[in-house]
Each structure stands twice: as structure tokens, then as C-alpha cells.
Amino acid sequence: MIRFIDLFAGTGGIRLGFEQACKKHNIETNCVYSSEIDKNACKSYELNFGDNPYADITTVDILPKFDFMLAGFPCQAFSYAGKQRGFGDTRGTLFFEVERLLKKYRPKGFILENVRGLTTHDKGRTFKTIINSLKNIGYNVEYRLLNSSNFNVPQNRVRIYIVGILEEKFHLKLISDTGAADSHKFKLQSTQQSLFSTFTTQKVKVVKDILEEQPDKKHYCSPIFTAQLKSVIGDDLSKLNGYRLIDTRNGNSIHSWELGIKGTCTPQEVEFMNLLIANRRKKIFGTHQDGKALTKTQIETFYKHDNFDLVTNSLIEKGYLSNYDNKYNPVCGNMSFEVFKFLDPDSISITLTASDANRLGIIQNGKARRLTPRECARLQGFPETYKLLENDNAVYKQMGNAVSVPVIEALTNDLLENNVGILHKKLNTKALIE
Numbered sequence: 001m002i003r004f005i006d007l008f009a010g011t012g013g014i015r016l017g018f019e020q021a022c023k024k025h026n027i028e029t030n031c032v033y034s035s036e037i038d039k040n041a042c043k044s045y046e047l048n049f050g051d052n053p054y055a056d057i058t059t060v061d062i063l064p065k066f067d068f069m070l071a072g073f074p075c076q077a078f079s080y081a082g083k084q085r086g087f088g089d090t091r092g093t094l095f096f097e098v099e100r101l102l103k104k105y106r107p108k109g110f111i112l113e114n115v116r117g118l119t120t121h122d123k124g125r126t127f128k129t130i131i132n133s134l135k136n137i138g139y140n141v142e143y144r145l146l147n148s149s150n151f152n153v154p155q156n157r158v159r160i161y162i163v164g165i166l167e168e169k170f171h172l173k174l175i176s177d178t179g180a181a182d183s184h185k186f187k188l189q190s191t192q193q194s195l196f197s198t199f200t201t202q203k204v205k206v207v208k209d210i211l212e213e214q215p216d217k218k219h220y221c222s223p224i225f226t227a228q229l230k231s232v233i234g235d236d237l238s239k240l241n242g243y244r245l246i247d248t249r250n251g252n253s254i255h256s257w258e259l260g261i262k263g264t265c266t267p268q269e270v271e272f273m274n275l276l277i278a279n280r281r282k283k284i285f286g287t288h289q290d291g292k293a294l295t296k297t298q299i300e301t302f303y304k305h306d307n308f309d310l311v312t313n314s315l316i317e318k319g320y321l322s323n324y325d326n327k328y329n330p331v332c333g334n335m336s337f338e339v340f341k342f343l344d345p346d347s348i349s350i351t352l353t354a355s356d357a358n359r360l361g362i363i364q365n366g367k368a369r370r371l372t373p374r375e376c377a378r379l380q381g382f383p384e385t386y387k388l389l390e391n392d393n394a395v396y397k398q399m400g401n402a403v404s405v406p407v408i409e410a411l412t413n414d415l416l417e418n419n420v421g422i423l424h425k426k427l428n429t430k431a432l433i434e
Contacts (some may be wrong), residue, residue, distance in 0.1 A: 002028070007072075008036065010402055010403070013051070013380060014071075018070055022416070027416070032063075032064040035056075037053065043394075045344045048197065066175040068109050086410075093352070102137050109164055112162040142170070145158060152204075153380065154348045155379045158351075161411055207343045210375050215408040219372050220367060221339060225259075233254075240361075240363055245342075247277070247334055247336075248272065255273065255317075257315070261333055262318050263318040272311050279302045296326070340361075342372075381407070
């Protein structure tokens with residue numbers, strides 16, 4: 001029997017993968033304690049596991065005896081999507097709670113999960129601090145960068161997984177593999193593998209494999225937004241596969257002024273905005289990472305028409321352009337899009353996030369719609385038996401924060417398979433005295 005705790009539990013993705021792997025090895029498990037502060041996540045957890053984990057771990061000091069710790073400690077400090085503030089030591093962070101409880105209870109082992117940015121934050125010093133702190137407690141540590149797309153999950157999701165065993169060496173056969181950089185490269189690699197690997201029978205799972213056949217009509221794009229999309233792309237909406245709707249980038253993208261979100265634009269107004277987006281990051285205009293506001297003189301180096309004032313005044317009036325201190329900048333309306341990314345059904349999804357999982361789209365049977373909560377759960381490898389709340393927004397957020405279940409299952413299976421009996425050996429329960 002393995003008695004484990006599940007910290008920063010979310011909706012239970014790490015627990016689910018761990019339990020599934022242990023079951024395959026005929027190892028009984030018992031979750032003796034779980035902790036989560038998001039009340040909707042707690043409702044999902046209770047719905048599926050029978051207990052409500054609501055608790056602030058920073059205020060908890062007494063826990064039941066346990067052999068193994070699971071912890072997907074919050075990642076905002078290290079995420080590429082955040083400000084990457086991180087820390088110079090473990091104090092004042094939620095990793096400190098992991099460290100504190102490992103010191104006090106010294107379980108046989110642990111699995112920790114975090115974002116890829118943890119490994120590179122502060123030139124790697126943050127990650128080194130974490131690994132050293134774990135080793136100082138007495139744990140041998142292995143870590144892997146793994147992409148969910150390599151575990152039959154059609155999502156490009158790279159995360160760092162840290163495994164530790166107390167005072168005993170172990171090894172993992174899984175190697176770090178960040179997978180394809182994006183959906184386009186994934187599709188290319190899959191095509192090449194199918195051409196050269198004639199004996200491969202395992203089918204790679206892609207987005208179209210997780211789609212519901214008859215999704216609720218509430219997930220379909222509005223008639224107005226659909227008409228706007230067709231005004232740019234034409235009647236064949238499948239041309240949107242792989243397109244991003246964003247005002248700050250060119251390339252394989254569509255902008256609000258092309259769709260007419262704030263008002264219909266003339267061809268020259270569209271041209272002006274596209275040229276501004278394409279040129280404002282050029283080094284000749286400065287080195288600001290997110291682009292620069294440009295003067296009329298600067299813009300006229302690439303916008304060659306003689307109607308500058310007419311076009312800019314119209315764009316300012318419609319709300320696509322701003323003019324401060326005689327410098328022009330796009331007024332981005334990214335949150336106004338019903339869908340911000342249309343997935344390629346023959347490839348993998350971009351990384352789900354809590355903030356915008358509800359605005360990922362797909363073209364199915366010629367119609368544009370958003371992914372359903374169940375489809376987002378499938379993108380994280382949750383089984384069909386996993387029950388979802390009726391609160392769609394809560395589920396989207398939960399799945400954006402979740403850990404891909406098959407990755408944890410594969411990692412746990414690797415640990416158990418290549419280190420037979422390692423979790424059943426005598427445990428050192430003596431607490432580390434500071």
C-alpha cells in the first residue's frame with residue numbers, strides 16, 4: 001500500500017496518472033491528504049474522488065503519515081506567460097511549502113511538476129536552488145522535460161517533471177524530449193515518420209481524434225463573427241486551420257481591422273495597419289520588444305500612399321489606431337475575438353492555458369466553433385469517465401491549469417518498472433532536524 005498526498009491538487013490530474021500507473025503494477029494506493037485552494041477545482045476533485053481538498057497548505061502543519069508526495073506547485077513566478085520573477089531562494093514561494101513538508105515528514109519519494117520556464121529562469125539559478133534544496137534534504141533527484149504530444153495527447157505542452165527518492169539511487173529510462181516546436185513542425189515530423197516507418201502501427205493522436213461529433217450549439221461561433229471570417233477567408237472556413245486571430249502579429253494571422261470588428265475598413269486602411277504591424281518591430285525604429293509607436297515620418301518610409309492623414313484619421317475614429325505625442329500605435333483588440341486560434345485538426349493543439357482555453361477554435365463540418373470543455377479535458381488526457389462540472393468557464397480554467405494525465409502515468413510507470421520494489425522498501429521516517 002502506497003499512502004500519498006496530493007498538494008496543489010487542482011482537479012486531480014497528477015493523482016489520476018499516479019494511481020493508474022500503480023494499478024498497472026498491482027500496487028494499492030491510498031490518498032491520505034489532498035490540498036487545493038480554488039473552490040471550483042475542489043468541486044471537480046470531490047465529484048471525481050469523493051473528498052473535498054479545500055485547504056491552504058501554507059497553514060497546514062500536521063499531516064497523516066504518507067509515503068509519497070505529488071505536487072504541481074503553482075508556476076506563475078516562472079511561466080513564460082507571466083513576469084518570470086521567480087526567486088533567489090525558496091522562502092516566500094509555494095515551493096517552500098513542498099520543501100518544508102519533505103523536511104518534516106521525509107516520505108520515500110515525490111513527483112513535482114512545473115512549467116518549462118522554471119529551468120531557465122534567472123539563467124538557471126532558480127532551478128538549481130530547487131534541486132539543491134531537495135538534495136540537501138536527502139533525496140536523489142532526476143528531472144525530465146517532457147512534451148505531452150509525445151504521450152498520445154494532441155497538445156504541445158512542455159513541462160518539467162522532478163522525481164525524487166529518499167537516500168536511494170534510482171534511474172529512469174524516459175529521456176527529456178521537448179517534441180515538435182509547434183503544430184506545423186509536428187505535422188511535418190508525423191508525415192516523415194509515416195513515410196519512413198512502414199512498420200509503425202501506433203497511430204499518433206491529433207486534434208480531430210478528440211472532437212465531439214455533436215457538440216452543443218452554444219459552442220458555435222455567432223453568425224456575425226462567422227460572416228466576418230468569411231469576408232476575409234471566403235466560404236471555405238477550413239482555410240482557417242492553423243490561423244491565429246491577433247492584432248500584434250502578421251504571418252499566419254487575421255486582424256480585427258480585416259474582420260471589421262470595430263467597423264469596416266477600406267483596402268488602404270487594412271494595408272496601412274498591416275504595414276504598421278509588420279514594420280514597427282524593426283531595429284531601425286528602436287529595440288522595444290513589443291513594437292514601437294512610430295511618427296508620421298517613420299511610417300511614410302513604408303506606407304507610400306499620399307492619403308496618410310485621411311487613412312489615419314479614419315482608423316483613429318474607428319478605434320484601430322491611437323495617436324499620442326504625434327506617434328501612432330495599433331489599438332489591439334485581441335480579447336474581442338470569439339476565437340483567438342483555430343486549431344489544425346490534423347495536428348496538435350497549442351498549449352492550453354487557464355486564460356484562453358475557452359477561445360480555442362476548430363472548423364468542423366464546415367462550421368466554426370470553440371472547443372468544448374470535454375474536448376479540452378481530452379487534450380489533457382483525462383478519461384471519459386472523469387466527470388466535469390456544469391460550469392463551463394470553471395472547467396476551461398481547470399483544464400488550462402491541469403497536468404496531462406498520461407505523462408504522469410508514463411513517468412510513474414517508468415519509475416516502478418525500472419526500480420522494482422523501490423516504493424516498498426523500508427521508509428526512513430525520521431524527520432530532518434534543522
